[in-house]
Amino acid sequence: MAPDRIVVTAGSSAALLLTLALLVNRDDQILLADPGYPCNRHFVRTLEGEAVGVAVGPDSNYQLDAGLIAEAWGPRTRGALIASPSNPTGTTVPHDELRRIVSIVSARGGALIVDEIYLGLSYDAKPRSALALSDDLFVISSFSKYFNMTGWRLGWLVAPERHVRDIEKLAQNLYISPPTLSQRAALACFLPDTLAILEARRREFQARRDFLVPALRNLGFDIPITPQGGFFVYADCSRFGMDSERFCVEALQATGVAFTPGIDFGRHRADAHVRFAYTIELGKLREGVRRLADWLPSLGLG
Numbered sequence: 001m002a003p004d005r006i007v008v009t010a011g012s013s014a015a016l017l018l019t020l021a022l023l024v025n026r027d028d029q030i031l032l033a034d035p036g037y038p039c040n041r042h043f044v045r046t047l048e049g050e051a052v053g054v055a056v057g058p059d060s061n062y063q064l065d066a067g068l069i070a071e072a073w074g075p076r077t078r079g080a081l082i083a084s085p086s087n088p089t090g091t092t093v094p095h096d097e098l099r100r101i102v103s104i105v106s107a108r109g110g111a112l113i114v115d116e117i118y119l120g121l122s123y124d125a126k127p128r129s130a131l132a133l134s135d136d137l138f139v140i141s142s143f144s145k146y147f148n149m150t151g152w153r154l155g156w157l158v159a160p161e162r163h164v165r166d167i168e169k170l171a172q173n174l175y176i177s178p179p180t181l182s183q184r185a186a187l188a189c190f191l192p193d194t195l196a197i198l199e200a201r202r203r204e205f206q207a208r209r210d211f212l213v214p215a216l217r218n219l220g221f222d223i224p225i226t227p228q229g230g231f232f233v234y235a236d237c238s239r240f241g242m243d244s245e246r247f248c249v250e251a252l253q254a255t256g257v258a259f260t261p262g263i264d265f266g267r268h269r270a271d272a273h274v275r276f277a278y279t280i281e282l283g284k285l286r287e288g289v290r291r292l293a294d295w296l297p298s299l300g301l302g
């Protein structure tokens with residue numbers, strides 16, 4: 001791949017913003033999974049476009065698939081944005097499905113944006129970038145997750161060659177460049193010693209997932225798909241008899257355990273879902289599960 005196609009950005013946030021600023025004109029639509037990372041719809045709205053949340057659930061791995069994209073595509077649709085693995089569900093788009101998505105979007109003359117920020121944190125299969133499928137994609141990633149450099153605000157975008165100059169012009173106007181200090185620091189990510197630390201950290205995340213998912217299922221949360229990457233578990237909490245926002249507040253007050261209500265990630269069945277983040281050490285996760293196990297029976301449900 002030509003190195004010229006890589007644009008270094010201030011986090012993947014800037015990469016997403018630049019890509020959407022390039023693609024979206026007033027009233028253009030971008031298709032997004034609902035639930036999904038909330039800032040994407042805000043970016044589209046800021047640009048006077050319309051983010052179209054497409055309801056996704058366990059049937060499609062909580063992801064857009066080619067059928068859903070074809071169904072939602074309309075005369076104002078400019079493109080589709082996928083995050084694989086996803087925030088908040090931790091689920092991925094299978095590579096064959098991604099291939100179908102690439103061809104359906106290209107057949108409609110649209111643009112496909114693939115956010116691979118969590119790809120390095122994949123647990124069940126070797127990560128495969130969408131870049132292997134086509135040169136005509138916008139593929140986004142970051143030093144924030146796998147590389148653990150969130151506060152350094154550094155990410156990147158691989159763009160089709162014909163768009164790189166316009167993206168540079170947008171960056172120059174919007175925020176000029178990512179910090180030089182961060183770029184120099186990030187070089188250390190690729191040293192063998194660092195890569196060994198990062199790989200150990202990935203395995204630690206996997207161990208947390210392997211503890212947390214069955215533990216939450218035992219508590220009564222419904223998790224139909226085991227998340228394959230990232231550090232989130234998206235769980236159906238409807239069995240506990242209250243909407244997810246109230247459930248989060250009551251759990252926090254009663255147990256001190258914090259998790260996020262579905263409403264932060266979209267509308268589709270948002271009041272029935274919560275997102276757990278396993279960004280804390282295993283001992284604390286165990287303690288959180290223990291506290292929830294003590295508290296949940298007091299809700300008086302079977």
Ligand SMILES: Cc1ncc(COP(=O)(O)O)c(C=O)c1O
Nearest residue numbers: 011012013037083087142144155
């Ligand atoms: C799916 C997804 N994309 C992008 C981002 C933005 O990350 P950053 O700007 O730190 O690279 C996040 C942050 O949580 C995210 O979850």
